[in-house]
Amino acid sequence: xxxxxxxxAGGIGAFDLAVSLEIGDxxxxxxxxxxxxxxxxxxxLLGALRPSRGRVELDGEALFDSAxxxxxxxxxxxxxxxxxxxxxxxxMTVLGNVAFGLECRGRMSAAERRQRAFALxxxxxxxPLAARYPRSLSGGEGQRVALARALASxxxxxxxxxxxAALDASVRRQLRAFLPSRLASLDLPAxxxxxxxxxxxxxxxxxxxxxxxxxxQRGTLGTLRARPASAFxxxxxxxxxx
Amino acid sequence: MxxxxxxxxxxxxxxxxxxxxxxxxxxxxxxxxxxTGWSDFVAGLRHPLVLPALRLSLVTTSISLVLVxxxxxxxxxxxxxxxxALGQAIETAIELPVVIPPAVGGLALLLAFxxxxxLGASLERFGVTIPFxxxxxxxxxxxxxxxxxxLAATVAFRRLDPTLMTVARSLGASPARAFFRxxxxxxxxxxxxxxxxxxxxxxxxxxxxxxxxxxxxGRTQTLPLAVYTALESDLRAAQAIALVLVAMAFVLLMVLxxxxxxxxxxxxxFPPVRSPERMP
Numbered sequence: 347x348x349x350x351x352x353x354x355a356g357g358i359g360a361f362d363l364a365v366s367l368e369i370g371d372x373x374x375x376x377x378x379x380x381x382x383x384x385x386x387x388x389x390x391l392l393g394a395l396r397p398s399r400g401r402v403e404l405d406g407e408a409l410f411d412s413a414x415x416x417x418x419x420x421x422x423x424x425x426x427x428x429x430x431x432x433x434x435x436x437x438m439t440v441l442g443n444v445a446f447g448l449e450c451r452g453r454m455s456a457a458e459r460r461q462r463a464f465a466l467x468x469x470x471x472x473x474p475l476a477a478r479y480p481r482s483l484s485g486g487e488g489q490r491v492a493l494a495r496a497l498a499s500x501x502x503x504x505x506x507x508x509x510x511a512a513l514d515a516s517v518r519r520q521l522r523a524f525l526p527s528r529l530a531s532l533d534l535p536a537x538x539x540x541x542x543x544x545x546x547x548x549x550x551x552x553x554x555x556x557x558x559x560x561x562x563q564r565g566t567l568g569t570l571r572a573r574p575a576s577a578f579x580x581x582x583x584x585x586x587x588x
Numbered sequence: 589m590x591x592x593x594x595x596x597x598x599x600x601x602x603x604x605x606x607x608x609x610x611x612x613x614x615x616x617x618x619x620x621x622x623x624t625g626w627s628d629f630v631a632g633l634r635h636p637l638v639l640p641a642l643r644l645s646l647v648t649t650s651i652s653l654v655l656v657x658x659x660x661x662x663x664x665x666x667x668x669x670x671x672x673a674l675g676q677a678i679e680t681a682i683e684l685p686v687v688i689p690p691a692v693g694g695l696a697l698l699l700a701f702x703x704x705x706x707l708g709a710s711l712e713r714f715g716v717t718i719p720f721x722x723x724x725x726x727x728x729x730x731x732x733x734x735x736x737x738x739l740a741a742t743v744a745f746r747r748l749d750p751t752l753m754t755v756a757r758s759l760g761a762s763p764a765r766a767f768f769r770x771x772x773x774x775x776x777x778x779x780x781x782x783x784x785x786x787x788x789x790x791x792x793x794x795x796x797x798x799x800x801x802x803x804x805x806g807r808t809q810t811l812p813l814a815v816y817t818a819l820e821s822d823l824r825a826a827q828a829i830a831l832v833l834v835a836m837a838f839v840l841l842m843v844l845x846x847x848x849x850x851x852x853x854x855x856x857x858f859p860p861v862r863s864p865e866r867m868p
Contacts, residue, residue, distance in 0.1 A: 394754045420757035433755040437773045446769070450760030499759045 350391075350503045350535035354400035354410070358386045363397075363559035369503075373529045373536040375549045378556040379578060384539040385430070387556070388505045391537070392427055393420040404502055404535075421450070426501030426534075430508045432492035434480035440467065440491050441476040447498030466494040470528075486517035493525075497532075504529070504536040510545050522548040543585035555579050620834065624827040632828025640806040641814035641829065648722065648810060649790040652729035656737050656786050661779070664741035665767070668748075679742065686735045693731055694799025701727070701800075724801035725808050729790035736789050740782025744775040781847045788840050791833070 353366035363383040367374065378384050389395040391402055393409070396417065402410040404425075409418045427433075435443050444463035448454065454462070467473040470490040480488060489509055496504060509525060510518050526549045529536050538549045546553055547567055554564040555578065563575035567583060574580035624632070632638070663682075667675050685693055699705045701718040711718065718724050748771055756766035772779070794812040801808035803817060811829055818825035 389754070392754065392758055394757075420754065421760045421762055423758070425758060427755055427758040429751045429755060431751070433749070433751040435752060435756075435770055435774065437776075446756070446761075447759040450756075450765065495755075495759065 348405055348502060348533070348535050350402075350404050350537075352391060352400065352402040352410075354387070354390050354397035354402060356386075356390065356395070356397040356399070358383060358395075358559070361559045363387060363390075365556060365559070365561050367554060367561065367564070369535040369537065369552075371533050371535065372552055373504075373526070373538055373550050375546045375553045376537050376539045376556065377541065377543075377546045377553060377582060380541060382556050383559040384541075384556065385507055388427070388507055388537065388539060392425055392505060393418065393423050424499075424502040426496035426499060426504040428489070428492045428496050428504070428506045428509060430511060432480075432488040434483075434488055434492060434495075436480055438479075439476065440472070440478050440480070440483070443480065443491060444495045444498050447495045451499050463494075463498060466498055467491070470494045484517070485513045486521055489513070489521060489525075493528075501534065504532070504534050506536065506538045508539055508541070510540065510542065518545075526550065543582045546582065555582065617834065620827065620830055624824070624831060628824045629828050629831060632822070632824035632826070633832075635818065635822055635825035635828070637805065637809070637814045637818050637822075637825055638829055641809050641811050642832065644722070644725070644806065644809065645791060645811040648725045648729060649787055652726050652733065652790050653783065653787050655726065655730050656734045656790075657779075657783050660734055660738045660786075661741055661772075664738050664745055665771070667738075667742050668745040679739075682735050682738050684735075685732055686739075690732055690793065690795030691799055694728060694796035697724070697728060697731060697796060697800040719800060720802040720804065720808060722801075722807055725797055725810060728796040728800045729793050732793050732796055733786040733789040737779075737782045737786035740785065741775075741779055744778035744782070745771065747778075748775055777847045781844050784840055784844050784847070788837065791836065 349368065349370055351368040355362065355364040357363075360381075361383070363386055365383075365387055376384055376387070386395060390397045391409075397410065397412065399412040400410070401408060401412070404423070408414065408416045409423050410416060434440075435446065438446065441460065441463050444466055445459045448459045448462055464473060464476060467476055470493060472487055472490045472494065475483065475487055475491065480491070483491065493506075493509075506529075510521055513521060522545065529538070529549070538545075540546050540549070551566045552564070553567060553570060555562045555570070555576075557576060557578055563570060563579050570579050571583035574583055667679060688696075698719060700707055701711065701724075702708050703712065703717070703719065708718075718727065752770055752774070753766050756770045757763070761769065792812055793810070794816070797808065797810060798813060803809050803813045809817065811833055815826050815829045815833070818829060
């Protein structure tokens with residue numbers, strides 16, 4: 347069983363962030379108001395931002411440890427990342443974007459890469475878009491392509507930043523049904539950042555709330571609803587009816 | 589108080605001023621084209637000044653282009669990735685050669701690399717003399733043209749979404765691979781137009797070259813210097829060279845317009861140098 351465990355701290359702009367969490371095979375939904383430090387936390391796990399102290403551990407292997415001077419480079423961490431606006435490479439086709447993930451990881455022929463990339467697009471039901479360029483994709487399509495690309499590199503854990511935020515209502519409902527089951531089937535530790543109560547409810551049983559850089563509460567939606575630790579949690583749990 | 593008649597008058601005056609400006613800008617080019625007949629042009633091209641100058645200009649501007657683009661790309665990348673007070677200072681320093689008069693640049697180059705310059709004595713010890721050689725032509729061109737490329741590249745890299753680089757790295761790309769496969773290709777149109785601007789500046793370089801490299805046929809006499817020299821002996825040769833330079837500039841402008849259309853930026857002229865802040 348895979349496990350992502352971290353305890354990181356760092357001053358980021360206006361406040362200090364200090365969060366300690368452990369995640370198993372079920373996705374963790376990370377919720378918080380805008381500016382709570384959610385994206386910053388993801389970037390620290392990813393290795394794009396350096397915490398001032400703490401540890402990040404994946405399957406018992408230290409990715410970052412300030413005490414031991416360990417700071418594994420982003421490309422060695424094996425964390426799949428889907429940023430808020432998907433971060434698709436604008437000069438590459440959809441297939442090229444996914445193939446890039448394969449190209450960086452393993453030694454395989456170009457033909458094999460294309461085949462694998464195509465299979466990944468098929469699995470996410472976006473294979474017909476293979477030859478298109480990112481700028482011509484809708485939000486929902488972009489999201490699936492970005493996920494296919496992240497999976498191409500065979501990550502050991504997944505970090506998704508606001509995966510549903512940029513989508514309009516109908517696509518959002520569609521992906522709310524699609525993404526969580528897809529994530530659950532991957533058996534990977536995953537963190538899904540959102541500020542939307544309905545998205546939080548759709549993504550899972552395990553919800554962690556951070557406010558101003560601190561972990562306020564963690565539990566199922568039921569727990570949050572029954573014993574909210576803050577006004578924000580109460581409002582969140584109240585709003586997440588479905 | 590403004591009246592209807594006043595507004596109309598103002599409109600006429602503004603239009604008049606605009607057309608006068610336009611006429612003034614176009615007239616010299618038109619004069620150049622009209623006063624050079626085909627036979628004059630061909631005769632001018634045969635002048636012994638022309639071919640060596642053309643060859644020298646093409647060779648030196650090609651070399652200076654490479655010397656500008658390769659380290660210039662590295663410098664621009666560094667400036668964008670490591671921002672700070674020092675970076676700001678360096679950026680301002682790089683802009684200097686754009687605004688200082690070329691003749692001053694030439695003098696400065698002499699004072700740096702000349703026989704009695706800062707580095708002159710050390711260079712001489714190794715048997716290297718730079719002033720009044722083809723190398724001096726290349727150095728003068730690099731000096732005056734590099735800022736155009738470095739500034740364009742800095743703007744392009746600053747516009748690049750840093751998230752793309754983070755994603756590329758998370759997919760397993762080394763920093764070098766992320767740079768060559770993501771950063772370079774997605775900023776290519778801006779880099780090409782920066783390189784074209786810089787090359788145009790090299791091609792037209794006159795003042796610094798004259799001061800630092802002199803005007804020696806076949807060795808330091810580039811096309812602009814040849815125009816100047818030919819003016820004293822054979823106007824037709826000067827006109828022929830001028831037309832060749834105009835044609836090159838025109839082709840360049842077309843290339844720039846196409847690459848600007850591709851990248852959505854302005855064809856000529858400086859993009860804003862300081863631009864949006866980056867990821868925290």
